[in-house]
Amino acid sequence: MIDETSYVPPKVWEWETDGENGGRFASINRPIAGATHDKVLPTGKHPLQLYSLATPNGVKVTIMLEELLALGHSGAEYNAHLIDIMEGDQFGSGFVDINPNSKIPALLDTSMPEPTRLFESGSILLYLAEKFNAFIPNDPALKTECLNWLFWQMGAAPYLGGGFGHFYAYAPIKIKYCIDRFTMEVKRQLDLLDKHLANNQYMCGDEYTIADIAIWPWYSVVINNEAYEAAEFLDVQSYKHLQRWTEKIAQREAVIRGRKVNRPFGPAEDQLHERHDASDFDTKTQDKLNPE
Numbered sequence: 001m002i003d004e005t006s007y008v009p010p011k012v013w014e015w016e017t018d019g020e021n022g023g024r025f026a027s028i029n030r031p032i033a034g035a036t037h038d039k040v041l042p043t044g045k046h047p048l049q050l051y052s053l054a055t056p057n058g059v060k061v062t063i064m065l066e067e068l069l070a071l072g073h074s075g076a077e078y079n080a081h082l083i084d085i086m087e088g089d090q091f092g093s094g095f096v097d098i099n100p101n102s103k104i105p106a107l108l109d110t111s112m113p114e115p116t117r118l119f120e121s122g123s124i125l126l127y128l129a130e131k132f133n134a135f136i137p138n139d140p141a142l143k144t145e146c147l148n149w150l151f152w153q154m155g156a157a158p159y160l161g162g163g164f165g166h167f168y169a170y171a172p173i174k175i176k177y178c179i180d181r182f183t184m185e186v187k188r189q190l191d192l193l194d195k196h197l198a199n200n201q202y203m204c205g206d207e208y209t210i211a212d213i214a215i216w217p218w219y220s221v222v223i224n225n226e227a228y229e230a231a232e233f234l235d236v237q238s239y240k241h242l243q244r245w246t247e248k249i250a251q252r253e254a255v256i257r258g259r260k261v262n263r264p265f266g267p268a269e270d271q272l273h274e275r276h277d278a279s280d281f282d283t284k285t286q287d288k289l290n291p292e
């Protein structure tokens with residue numbers, strides 16, 4: 001049993017590979033960057049090769065790609081390959097070549113003279129928005145506001161997931177100090193979004209942009225109790241404007257499609273493990289591949 005009150009940090013921290021304190025992510029947490037094994041990544045026929053998983057960070061990119069395709073941008077056609085982070089796929093050499101940070105999502109744009117690697121979901125959204133001139137305002141002031149919120153999300157998510165979610169839902173022991181600290185911050189984030197959305201239809205006014213596409217996957221799962229089972233604890237019902245925005249975006253066809261891609265968990269009809277063709281949504285979800 002871990003006794004958190006009597007722990008005195010040693011002079012120099014050491015990695016206890018057989019320690020009891022790894023928690024749920026013990027098998028993938030490492031203090032060393034780089035590949036652990038050789039593995040060539042699969043590739044498909046489309047210009048964009050996505051290596052991902054349907055966590056909120058992964059869903060941002062599949063929603064963006066489905067939104068671009070819905071607008072008629074055929075250059076956004078993509079193959080989505082499943083990366084199982086609990087099995088350590090993010091440490092394979094092919095994946096690390098695309099993302100040295102070993103985290104999903106990672107994207108390869110093969111339509112360029114030299115294939116372009118992309119990692120960090122915010123960088124991927126910005127790249128795609130600029131490449132197709134879509135979901136990013138043309139007006140300089142609005143574009144700046146869009147980027148303000150995009151980068152806000154990139155900084156805020158680690159407090160929500162890595163801080164609050166980790167200590168509230170995943171840590172092997174409940175530590176009041178940590179839960180209080182991150183709940184304070186997450187409630188402040190929820191209130192910030194609620195107040196902003198009281199006066200704005202979307203994050204940048206009337207236009208649906210990559211700021212919404214970045215923020216929605218994280219805060220909708222908290223509002224809908226699909227992450228951390230914390231909806232009651234966080235009193236999400238009280239954030240009415242955030243709820244309105246969450247529900248409106250959830251109804252978009254591209255959002256419904258994007259959420260299913262690279263999803264090996266949840267209801268069978270929502271699980272499209274890999275997406276190699278638009279028709280896969282009709283024929284390759286788990287309910288179709290494995291009917292009862």
Ligand SMILES: N[C@@H](CCC(=O)N[C@@H](CS)C(=O)NCC(=O)O)C(=O)O
Pocket residue numbers: 028029055056057058085090102103104105119120121122
């Ligand atoms: N800031 C990164 C975060 C990406 C991230 O944390 N990905 C997680 C899944 S949501 C991951 O791949 N974790 C595997 C690991 O940490 O080994 C982004 O937005 O792309």
